[in-house]
Every structure is written in C-alpha cells, then in structure tokens.
Amino acid sequence: MISIENLTVRFGGVVALDHIGAEFSANVSGLIGPNGAGKTTTMNVISGFLDAHNGHVIVEGTDLVKLAPHKRVQWGLRRSFQKEQIANDLTVRENLMAITDHLRGSRGDKRADLERAAEFAGVTGILDKMGRDLNTFERRLTDVARCVIGHPKMIMFDEPAGGLTPEETERLGDLILGIHDLTGAKVLVIDHDVELIERICAETLVLDFGKRVAFGPTSEVLRDPAVQAAYLGIEVEEEHA
Amino acid sequence: MRSTTNTIWAVFGLALILVLPAFAGGQWIKIFTSTTTFAMAAAGAGFLYTRLGMVSLVQVGLMGVGGWVTLRLNHAFNFPFEINLMVAGAVTMFLGNLIALPALRMRGLYLALITLMFAAGLDIVFTAKQFPNGAAGFWGVGTTFAADMRRPLLAQSDAAYLRYTMVWLVIGFVLIELHRRMAPGRAWALIRKSEAAALASGVNVTLYKTWAFGLSGLLAGLGGGLLAGSLGLLDSATFRASESVMLFALVIVGGARFWYGAVIAAVLFRVVPGLLNNWGVDADLSLVIFGAALLHAVMTAPDGLAGQINGAVRALIPGGKTAETKSDKKGAKA
Ligand SMILES: Nc1ncnc2c1ncn2[C@@H]1O[C@H](COP(=O)(O)OP(=O)(O)O)[C@@H](O)[C@H]1O
Numbered sequence: 001m002i003s004i005e006n007l008t009v010r011f012g013g014v015v016a017l018d019h020i021g022a023e024f025s026a027n028v029s030g031l032i033g034p035n036g037a038g039k040t041t042t043m044n045v046i047s048g049f050l051d052a053h054n055g056h057v058i059v060e061g062t063d064l065v066k067l068a069p070h071k072r073v074q075w076g077l078r079r080s081f082q083k084e085q086i087a088n089d090l091t092v093r094e095n096l097m098a099i100t101d102h103l104r105g106s107r108g109d110k111r112a113d114l115e116r117a118a119e120f121a122g123v124t125g126i127l128d129k130m131g132r133d134l135n136t137f138e139r140r141l142t143d144v145a146r147c148v149i150g151h152p153k154m155i156m157f158d159e160p161a162g163g164l165t166p167e168e169t170e171r172l173g174d175l176i177l178g179i180h181d182l183t184g185a186k187v188l189v190i191d192h193d194v195e196l197i198e199r200i201c202a203e204t205l206v207l208d209f210g211k212r213v214a215f216g217p218t219s220e221v222l223r224d225p226a227v228q229a230a231y232l233g234i235e236v237e238e239e240h241a
Numbered sequence: 242m243r244s245t246t247n248t249i250w251a252v253f254g255l256a257l258i259l260v261l262p263a264f265a266g267g268q269w270i271k272i273f274t275s276t277t278t279f280a281m282a283a284a285g286a287g288f289l290y291t292r293l294g295m296v297s298l299v300q301v302g303l304m305g306v307g308g309w310v311t312l313r314l315n316h317a318f319n320f321p322f323e324i325n326l327m328v329a330g331a332v333t334m335f336l337g338n339l340i341a342l343p344a345l346r347m348r349g350l351y352l353a354l355i356t357l358m359f360a361a362g363l364d365i366v367f368t369a370k371q372f373p374n375g376a377a378g379f380w381g382v383g384t385t386f387a388a389d390m391r392r393p394l395l396a397q398s399d400a401a402y403l404r405y406t407m408v409w410l411v412i413g414f415v416l417i418e419l420h421r422r423m424a425p426g427r428a429w430a431l432i433r434k435s436e437a438a439a440l441a442s443g444v445n446v447t448l449y450k451t452w453a454f455g456l457s458g459l460l461a462g463l464g465g466g467l468l469a470g471s472l473g474l475l476d477s478a479t480f481r482a483s484e485s486v487m488l489f490a491l492v493i494v495g496g497a498r499f500w501y502g503a504v505i506a507a508v509l510f511r512v513v514p515g516l517l518n519n520w521g522v523d524a525d526l527s528l529v530i531f532g533a534a535l536l537h538a539v540m541t542a543p544d545g546l547a548g549q550i551n552g553a554v555r556a557l558i559p560g561g562k563t564a565e566t567k568s569d570k571k572g573a574k575a
C-alpha cells in the first residue's frame with residue numbers, strides 16, 4: 001500500500017500540490033492529468049528532490065518524507081525521469097552498478113541481481129554499450145532495469161512511453177506489468193497515453209492544477225465527467241500541436 | 242583496443258622514468274622535477290573537470306600549502322621525508338574537502354570564483370608569511386637561514402629524486418584511474434549527468450563531491466611537498482592565484498580527458514618558459530602562446546592536445562577507432 005496524505009507543495013505563491021491524498025493498493029497504479037497538473041512534482045516530493053510543505057508518503061509503514069533522498073533509494077525507492085538520466089560516459093552495466101554500489105549485499109549477489117534485472121528488461125545484449133550510444137528505446141529499457149535492481153519496494157515511472165512507437169509502448173507496458181511478480185514492488189506510472197494507463201493501471205489518481213480531481217479504479221475514473229472535462233483540454237491541445 | 246594504447250603509454254612512461262633522469266643535465270633535472278610535481282596538481286584539476294564538470298582554480302595554491310607543511314615539519318621535527326609528505330597530503334585533502342562545501346550549492350562560474358577566492362586568500366598568506374626556512378617560531382622564517390631539507394633515503398641525488406617524483410606521479414594517475422573504475426567513478430559520472438540522476442541512484446551527493454575535491458587536494462598537496470623536497474626553499478611567487486588560473490587553462494589546452502593531458506599541461510607550464518629563457522626570449526611571451534593555445538583548444542579541440550595525440554595514435558594502430566574518444570560536451574554541461 002502506498003499512502004499519500006495531505007501532500008502540499010508551494011513554489012512561491014503557486015500551489016503546485018494542494019492537500020493531495022490517495023491510497024494506492026493496486027500493484028500498478030496511474031497518475032494522470034494535463035500538463036502542469038503537478039504529476040512530476042508529486043514524484044519529486046516522493047523522491048525527496050523537493051520538500052513538501054505538508055504531508056506524508058507512507059509505504060509499508062515507512063514515512064518516506066522523513067528520509068534523505070539517497071536513503072530512500074537504499075530503502076527501496078526507484079524512479080525514472082521524464083527526460084531519462086542515463087550517464088553518457090558509463091556503460092549500461094555501470095549505470096546499473098551505480099545503484100547496487102550503495103546497497104548492502106555481497107559482490108556475487110549484486111552481480112546476480114544485475115544480471116537478473118538486465119535479463120528482465122532485455123538489455124543483457126547491450127550491457128557493455130556506452131550510455132551515449134543508446135537509442136530512445138534502449139534508454140527506456142535501461143531505465144526499467146535500473147528500477148527493478150536491488151530489491152525495490154516502490155517504483156515510479158515519469159512518462160516512460162514518451163517518444164516510443166506503439167509497438168515499443170506495448171512492450172514497455174508488458175514489462176511494467178511484470179515488475180510486481182519479479183520484485184514485489186508497487187509501481188506508480190505517469191503517462192499521457194491514456195490507452196497505456198487503462199491497460200496496465202488498476203487504480204488511477206487524476207490531478208488538475210495541483211488538485212485531486214478523481215481517484216479510484218481506472219475505468220471508473222476515466223468515465224468521470226470531471227476527468228473528461230480536464231482531459232478535453234489536453235486532447236484538443238495535442239491535436240493542434 | 243584501449244589496452245593496446247594503454248600498454249604503449251605504460252612502456253613509454255617507464256622508459257621516460259629510466260632515461261630522462263639519466264640524461265637530463267644540471268638545471269634541466271630541476272625543471273623536469275618541478276614539471277612532474279605540477280603535473281600531479283594538473284591531474285587533480287583535470288579529473289575534477291572531466292569527471293564532475295567542476296572547475297578548481299586553487300590547485301597551485303594547495304601545492305603551496307603542501308610545500309609549506311612539508312618544510313614546516315622538516316625543520317621542526319626529525320620525521321622521514323615520507324611522513325612529512327603524507328601529512329602535507331592529508332592537510333590539503335582536508336582543505337579540498339572544505340572547498341567542496343560551497344561546491345555543494347554552487348556550480349559553473351560561481352564555483353570557479355569561490356575556488357579562486359580561496360587561491361587569492363592563500364596567495365595573501367604566502368606573501369605575508371613566506372615559507373619556513375629553518376628559523377625559530379611557528380612561521381619559521383629567518384633572513385639568513387637556509388636549513389637542510391632532508392630527502393628520501395632512496396633519492397638523495399637530483400637524478401634519483403626526479404625518478405622518485407615521477408613514481409609519485411604514476412601513483413597519482415593510478416589512484417585516479419582506480420577511482421574512475423569503481424563506485425566513486427560511477428557516482429561522479431551520475432553527478433556530472435545531473436544531481437537528480439545521482440540522487441535517484443542512491444548516490445550521497447555531498448559525500449562524493451567532498452571526496453572528489455579531497456582527492457584533487459591530496460594530489461596538489463603531494464605535488465607541493467615533492468617540490469619542496471626538490472628545491473629546499475619555496476618562494477611565494479610560485480603559488481600566486483594567477484598561477485592556479487594559468488595551470489587550469491593549460492589543463493584545458495593539454496586535454497583533461499586523458500592522463501597525459503596533465504603531463505602536457507605541466508610541460509607547457511614549466512618547460513616552455515625555461516626554453517624561452519634559454520633562447521634569450523622574454524619568458525612572458527609564453528603567456529601569449531598559451532592564450533593562443535587556449536583559444537585553439539576551446540574552439541577546435543575540446544579534448545586538447547592529448548585528444549589530438551590520442552586520435553593520431555589510434556589512427557596508427559591497425560583497427561584503431563577514433564570515434565570512441567569523441568568528447569561529450571553535452572554531458573559536461575548538464
Ligand atoms: N522547480 C519548480 N519551480 C517553480 N515551479 C515549478 C517547479 N517545478 C514545477 N513547477 C510548477 O508546478 C506546476 C506543476 O508542474 P509539474 O509537476 O512538472 O507538472 P506535470 O503534471 O506536467 O508533470 C507547474 O505549474 C510548474 O510550472
């Protein structure tokens with residue numbers, strides 16, 4: 001269970017998150033809303049890159065908000081970024097090792113874990129490729145491997161399907177669906193692709209202007225008139241873009 | 242491929258260590274020794290720049306601190322040279338850690354300016370207090386004094402001492418390379434990409450930035466201590482803040498991504514002015530030459546002279562690939 005309570009973030013006078021609360025019990029949950037709704041801000045607070053003015057994020061009895069950002073990773077939090085952050089001058093393997101470096105465990109365990117994560121994400125064949133030589137999809141797959149390594153408890157993906165073809169998006173969706181069976185972690189996914197969210201997320205939280213618009217089973221949430229109103233804007237916007 | 246080039250360089254380096262001290266005469270032995278000590282400081286600045294994208298303009302100032310500590314200990318106690326050198330390295334490593342504190346909040350130009358302020362502060366202290374030469378008191382400076390500087394047992398002669406210094410430089414390079422290949426190197430690569438990337442991978446950014454500055458400070462301090470051992474007396478003019486800026490500029494000219502870039506930087510820094518002197522040309526002309534070289538590096542050769550040499554060496558080896566060494570400017574700025 002991922003329990004978000006009363007999360008509030010202000011940037012100067014702007015309220016980016018306004019007392020957001022939700023209890024995610026599904027294995028894969030969604031976080032959607034128009035641009036600027038506060039989705040990435042939510043993930044940044046959970047990661048510890050931003051300080052919340054108020055609120056808690058409680059996962060398996062631990063209040064993440066109280067831990068330093070790097071301690072949250074040791075606890076079992078993983079995330080990917082809207083703009084992926086693979087180090088260019090490291091190989092894929094080194095990018096993965098950079099996470100296990102800071103975790104407990106023997107060298108052998110870590111190597112086995114790395115191989116398992118690479119196998120799962122389908123990057124075994126490119127483990128020795130440099131970050132700068134990866135294409136968009138390879139970067140996304142490397143991100144998936146980064147997220148499932150080191151026995152995670154909670155994983156967040158920020159727009160993982162951005163820039164991918166429909167086939168690649170489908171493959172990525174399958175991977176995300178397989179994460180809970182592999183690791184036991186709860187997954188939170190932000191994406192603009194409503195089809196993807198509908199397919200892989202059992203529960204979804206909808207934000208608009210930093211406020212909670214709806215929360216519940218994904219199919220119900222998507223039928224909610226308030227959600228359709230919020231989304232109409234973005235649909236039109238994207239067609240004209 | 243990489244290992245072939247590395248072997249070539251290792252053989253070349255070994256040959257240099259054996260041959261150079263045996264054949265260099267008189268004044269040149271001292272110049273080569275000081276070149277080697279400055280190469281250590283340059284290696285520290287170069288690795289900070291390529292691995293973390295951070296500019297340190299205080300390396301020569303830290304060399305001064307290393308030299309000061311070594312002289313101070315030499316004249317106050319009877320420890321062997323190595324102990325004095327180690328203490329000097331520890332002190333500058335700690336100072337490096339201190340300088341890293343502002344680095345945790347600032348980047349780019351602002352960070353460079355902070356390190357330059359440190360250098361200016363050291364410059365003032367060195368000018369006011371000078372370097373210990375065996376007189377009494379904490380500062381230990383007397384006008385007529387020139388007490389003995391003890392050297393390592395294995396390196397009493399100037400030629401042996403040059404060899405000894407070169408071995409230290411190799412140790413410095415190995416230390417940097419080991420770091421690059423292990424957890425700190427990976428953490429630094431992520432920090433250079435972005436702090437968010439580092440944090441999301443569980444990197445303790447504070448710890449690893451502090452560590453990097455400490456390592457860079459250690460190399461500068463050892464270099465300064467070794468310089469003190471070579472000359473016996475140090476002069477505050479050697480450690481001006483402007484010298485730190487000059488050394489950094491030459492690190493860019495030499496090529497910070499390759500270890501021999503630091504050697505090239507130090508050779509330009511130490512040998513070119515000496516050559517000009519020998520030829521009866523005003524040594525200040527070197528400033529003009531360096532300025533032009535820096536422009537050249539910034540505009541057309543982002544990996545410096547070392548990058549161009551590396552490209553040429555790779556082109557000579559069958560199957561050599563130059564593309565792999567392409568610089569990664571985007572990453573350095575992120
Ligand atoms: N670091 C920041 N400083 C100031 N404003 C920010 C910052 N990060 C996000 N915002 C603002 O907060 C709001 C939510 O942004 P964000 O969470 O990135 O939206 P999205 O739902 O598209 O991911 C936007 O209005 C954005 O401009």
Ligand SMILES: [Mg+2]
Nearest residue numbers: 039040041082
């Ligand atoms: Mg976003």
